[in-house]
Every structure is written in C-alpha cells, then in structure tokens.
Amino acid sequence: MTKNEGVHRTVTMRDVAREAGVSVSTVSHVVNNTGARIGQEARERVRRAIDKLGYRPNALAKNLVTGSSRFLGLVADAIASTPFAGQIIHGAQEEAWRHGYVLLVANTDGNEAAEASAISMMLEHKVRGILYSTWYHREVKLPAALAGSDTVLVNCYSPQGEVPAVVPDEVNGGHDATRMLLSEGHRRVAFLNTRALSPAREGRLRGYRRALEDFGLVFDPAKVVDVQPDQEGGYAAVGEILALGATAVFCHNDRVAMGLYDGLRDRGLRVPDDLSVVGFDNQEVIAAHLQPPLSTVALPHDELGRHGVRVLLGIEEAEQTGRLEVNCPPVPRRSIVAATRR
Amino acid sequence: MTKNEGVHRTVTMRDVAREAGVSVSTVSHVVNNTGARIGQEARERVRRAIDKLGYRPNALAKNLVTGSSRFLGLVADAIASTPFAGQIIHGAQEEAWRHGYVLLVANTDGNEAAEASAISMMLEHKVRGILYSTWYHREVKLPAALAGSDTVLVNCYSPQGEVPAVVPDEVNGGHDATRMLLSEGHRRVAFLNTRALSPAREGRLRGYRRALEDFGLVFDPAKVVDVQPDQEGGYAAVGEILALGATAVFCHNDRVAMGLYDGLRDRGLRVPDDLSVVGFDNQEVIAAHLQPPLSTVALPHDELGRHGVRVLLGIEEAEQTGRLEVNCPPVPRRSIVAATRR
DNA sequence: GTGAAAGCGCTAACAA
DNA sequence: TTGTTAGCGCTTTCAC
Numbered sequence: 045m046t047k048n049e050g051v052h053r054t055v056t057m058r059d060v061a062r063e064a065g066v067s068v069s070t071v072s073h074v075v076n077n078t079g080a081r082i083g084q085e086a087r088e089r090v091r092r093a094i095d096k097l098g099y100r101p102n103a104l105a106k107n108l109v110t111g112s113s114r115f116l117g118l119v120a121d122a123i124a125s126t127p128f129a130g131q132i133i134h135g136a137q138e139e140a141w142r143h144g145y146v147l148l149v150a151n152t153d154g155n156e157a158a159e160a161s162a163i164s165m166m167l168e169h170k171v172r173g174i175l176y177s178t179w180y181h182r183e184v185k186l187p188a189a190l191a192g193s194d195t196v197l198v199n200c201y202s203p204q205g206e207v208p209a210v211v212p213d214e215v216n217g218g219h220d221a222t223r224m225l226l227s228e229g230h231r232r233v234a235f236l237n238t239r240a241l242s243p244a245r246e247g248r249l250r251g252y253r254r255a256l257e258d259f260g261l262v263f264d265p266a267k268v269v270d271v272q273p274d275q276e277g278g279y280a281a282v283g284e285i286l287a288l289g290a291t292a293v294f295c296h297n298d299r300v301a302m303g304l305y306d307g308l309r310d311r312g313l314r315v316p317d318d319l320s321v322v323g324f325d326n327q328e329v330i331a332a333h334l335q336p337p338l339s340t341v342a343l344p345h346d347e348l349g350r351h352g353v354r355v356l357l358g359i360e361e362a363e364q365t366g367r368l369e370v371n372c373p374p375v376p377r378r379s380i381v382a383a384t385r386r
Numbered sequence: 387m388t389k390n391e392g393v394h395r396t397v398t399m400r401d402v403a404r405e406a407g408v409s410v411s412t413v414s415h416v417v418n419n420t421g422a423r424i425g426q427e428a429r430e431r432v433r434r435a436i437d438k439l440g441y442r443p444n445a446l447a448k449n450l451v452t453g454s455s456r457f458l459g460l461v462a463d464a465i466a467s468t469p470f471a472g473q474i475i476h477g478a479q480e481e482a483w484r485h486g487y488v489l490l491v492a493n494t495d496g497n498e499a500a501e502a503s504a505i506s507m508m509l510e511h512k513v514r515g516i517l518y519s520t521w522y523h524r525e526v527k528l529p530a531a532l533a534g535s536d537t538v539l540v541n542c543y544s545p546q547g548e549v550p551a552v553v554p555d556e557v558n559g560g561h562d563a564t565r566m567l568l569s570e571g572h573r574r575v576a577f578l579n580t581r582a583l584s585p586a587r588e589g590r591l592r593g594y595r596r597a598l599e600d601f602g603l604v605f606d607p608a609k610v611v612d613v614q615p616d617q618e619g620g621y622a623a624v625g626e627i628l629a630l631g632a633t634a635v636f637c638h639n640d641r642v643a644m645g646l647y648d649g650l651r652d653r654g655l656r657v658p659d660d661l662s663v664v665g666f667d668n669q670e671v672i673a674a675h676l677q678p679p680l681s682t683v684a685l686p687h688d689e690l691g692r693h694g695v696r697v698l699l700g701i702e703e704a705e706q707t708g709r710l711e712v713n714c715p716p717v718p719r720r721s722i723v724a725a726t727r728r
Numbered sequence: 729g730t731g732a733a734a735g736c737g738c739t740a741a742c743a744a
Numbered sequence: 745t746t747g748t749t750a751g752c753g754c755t756t757t758c759a760c
Binding site for chain 3: 745746747748749750751752753754755756757758759760
C-alpha cells in the first residue's frame, strides 16, 4: 500500500540514503568501497538499507559520470556456421569479465552495411574498444567506421598492420603437425593443403617444409597436393595420396582428414595402419570422434579472443609487427602409428 | 592548436549546439527526428556542425534519462563447444538489432557462480530483459538471480512453466524425420534413439510413433535401440540394426548417423542403397558433407533465439502453457532412397 | 566521518 | 520555431 506499490519504480541510491538516514555520497562510498572513512555504524545502516530495498547500482549512470564505460564490443563475421566464432566470443567474454568488462556482440554475416551500423551502435554505447573478428584467418580491409576507435583484430589482420592483430601461428602449427608424423619415423609424408590462398595455406606449408628440414629431409613439391578444404577435397585425393606412396599425411584441416578417412575405408584401407594422418583445427565434433580419433593441431580460438581483449585493454602488447601470433597446440590422438620399415 | 587538441575530449551535444548557434534541445530534436518543427535552416546548420565535429550521440546518457535501456542480455551455458549456441546468439542478435537493441552476452560454462554474477552484471546495466539459453534442449532450474527480471528461456524450460520458454518442437521433428523414410516406401524403420533421458529423446520417439500410426504401421519396441548419442553410439549399433532387417533408420542425431555410416562402410555396405538413413540436428559440418550427404531435420537454433527476443519484447506470446514450440524443418539430402520390394 | 553541490550528456516539458 | 530548465542516477571535490 505504500508508494512502492504499483509501477516497479527502480530503487536508487537516494532511496537507500533516505532509508539509512545518510547522504547519497555516503552510500556511494560504501557501495564502491572507496577509501573514504565511513563509520562502522553508518556503513552497517547502509548495508541493511541496500538489502532491504534490493538496491542495485545503475552501471549506466556510473559510466556516464566517470566517462569510462565497461563495455567491450565484439563484431564477428559469422558466428553461426562453425564453433570457431563461438570460441572467440567465449575467450573474449571470459577475459573481459575478469577485468570487469561486459561484452557486446554483433554478427555481421560479412555484410558491410550491417558491419558499419554494428560498429556505430557500439561506439554510441561508448565501448572501451572493439574486437573485430573473422571466423577464418585472413586479411581484412578495415571498415572505415572503425577509424578512430580502439580496435584490435582477432583472427585477421590488416594489410599494413596499422591495427594490432591477434592471429594463430600457422607456421608453428604446420611444423608441429608435420613433426608429429616425422617423429614417429615417417619419411614419406604428404601434405593435403587447401587450394584457397590464405595465411593458413602459406603458413602451414612453411611449417611443413621447416619440419622436413629439421629432420634432414628434402622438400618434394610433388608431395603437396592442393585440394578443396573440406571432406569432398580429402575424399577426392585418396588416389593421389596412395599413388605417392606416402605412409603419412598432414591434412590442411580436420574436415579434409575426415574425407580422407572415408576414401580410405572405401578402399578397404585403415588409419593408422595403412596411413597415419594428422589434421588441423581440432574441430571437436570431428576430430575427437572419428574412427580412430584424429591427431591434430588446435586452432586456439578462445585464446585469440582472450589475447584480443588483453591487447585491447593494454595489458599485453602486440609485437612491433603489430601482430601477436598465438601458438597452436598439437593434440595427439590415435591416427598416427610408428612407421614400419618397408 | 585549438583547445580541441590534446586529450581527445568527446564531442557532446552542447558542442554541436554551440557550433551551430542553436540550443541543445534543437540539436536533440534534429538528431532524434522528433516531430518537432525545426526550421530548414537551423536543421542544416546542425547537420553541418555534427559532421564537422564528428558528433556521436551518447547512448548511455540517453538511456539514463529515458529510463529505458536498449540492452538485451543473453546468458548461455556453453557457447564454444558446438555451433548451437552460436546460432542462438546469431538469431537473437539479429532480431534484437531489428528492434534497436544490442545484445550483451555472457557464457557461464554451466558454473552457477559465473551465472549469478553474469546475471547481476546484466541487471546492473539495466538490460531490458534476459534470454537464458542452453546448448541442448533440457529442463533447467531457474537461477535465483533471475527472479524479478524479465526472462525468457531459450532451448530450455522450467519445471512449472513459470517463465516463458522457446523450445524446438521435438515431436514434430521426429515425426517428419520418420515420415521422410516412410513416404519413400520403407516399412521396416528402426530408430536409433539416445539413451540420455531428455525432451529430445521423448519427443522424437513420440514423433516416430505418430508417423508410424499415420502410415498404419504398428509400433515395434524392438525397433528402437538406445545408444550413446554420438558417433561411437551409431557405430556400435550397426550390427543390431542390420539384425533387425531394417531398410531405413532414423538416428537421434547427425553424429549417430555419422557413426552408422562408418560402421556400414566397414561392412562393405552403402547408404542409401543398403540402408536409408535420416539424422537430426542438421549439423552442417557433418550432415552436409557426409558421403552421401545426410537427410536430416534441422534444430532451428537461430529461430529459437529470434523468437526468444520476440517474446521478451512482447511482440509475440508464448502459448498458455508458457512454451513456444518452434518447428524443426526437414532438410532432405541424399541418404534416402525409395524402398525396393524385397 | 559525513554531507552539499556540481555536473556527466542527454531528453522533455514548458516558455517564449 | 527555438530556447530554458529541470532532472535521469551517480561520483567526486570540498566544506564542515
């Protein structure tokens, strides 16, 4: 029956102050635990008033007066098709969280208009900065709308490196993948690379070659065959791989490996006995559940997100190149077996 | 050299007003396109001042004064492992967008503490409402922190239906999946269901039975075999399925179907010639790229997200049951073939 | 120790 | 048609 009835008026600091018989500034001090010396007694009264009234600070008002918001924006080009963007969001959100920030996300589906309006909406909400991410590692041209705002690129980079970027270390990933095979004694190691020009293609190839060198092997261009980077590509390449006499194959990604598995099965061949294989990406649904489970190298999407917010918040620096390369950890499973002398 | 140099002071409405030689309220009117009749001339001057100064409205201040924020919160239990949560976010974000809202997302990894603090953070940011979502369809107990806030459940529901929920229509999905097989003339249709108790298990089974009825077939419990709901489960069940003499199988999900494919291949059998199969979920990476591509029924995650915000914003009503069931559309591909008389 | 008061950037009466 | 003014909920000097 009091005036608190009816319209669910929101409880403000003033209400708390009145209830506790103190001033708003006192309430503010206890709520924010500022150093201010507030008497035990008053402090208690405020606490009780807060509980009683169910007061909840208004972050928006706070942001307004302090001038600094606790928002971080994340714009993604495709959050729905793969779990990749999800992992980036996941990592970014957790790290943002740890620093008291909340994540505003927008999906653009690669649409420039959507992108521009997403960015401007974020800017209007005074985000502290924006993470611009793509679902596969690539070069992007920076949306004009981003100019002037604090930005970091995640899983992509700009041509000139004007803006800090956090990307996977493809070279090392390719190197480790190949080494998993080499260190088991394989010497005829084929590489089913993607035919799509991309940092992944170039980087992994460099890693492959480097690993070969490490083991004193000479690079044989004939052993790398370019395919469409999915199941169909892997499936179609079985014949060629077999003709190469390879005992092991490094696949550009897990999907290619999956296609390869299928093709091999159709010929009555077995992984890893007839062929050892290693993938890339560590796409859980696939890699962990193939028969046998696929050894692969993980694309560290959540780490990308995490590092992204760290450099955005200035906790971490991108190299002088403007690019921070995050390690792709190998995840060994059961698709590799020691080479038999033949 | 002007005072605009140095610290990047943010341009406010007052600055624009001063530059344009009008009052802030005039600026406000033109910025917001309120009905107010502002002279062409003043309007123009304001426009120019805005461009010149690079003014950008401060949404936070606006929210503060109008009392209504344009935020929607989305808390998810697992945004990284599957594309499912991503699709929910995607749909929710797009729909929110359309209505001028931005999405605040938080991942909780099922951790209650994280959940509570996520929710309270959102509430402090005065979100208009919260979407609470899970990555697989299930019953949830409502986090206490949600009490009092506008909430809608997405892909989950509360026991008593106290809170509106948007969920997939499992029964119809199961029905349609089965019908895809039946309408091709199959009469011995097995069902590889999950053994995990869940609305998906019960619903799809009901749908399966209903479809059988529609075709005047009697339900044979022996034809439904419960398996672990992933590749391993499907793989392990091949023998049993074959023993059943089934000519077609409805798999609880695409992953089970994938396992089934593998098992069949190992025995030199072929989909769909030896067995027609239909999955559920429409997990793109799998379904679209199996050999042959898998006919399945889609789990409409982005629709769930979309409807979620619609009921949150009051644009749409959940049924009187408090549950809005979203249709799961069949997506035919090439894993089904007409039954041959044998 | 605590409070008064100014003001963050904006909207919305109300005046003019 | 345009300007004045009073806040929105909060932080933060600066007095007392």
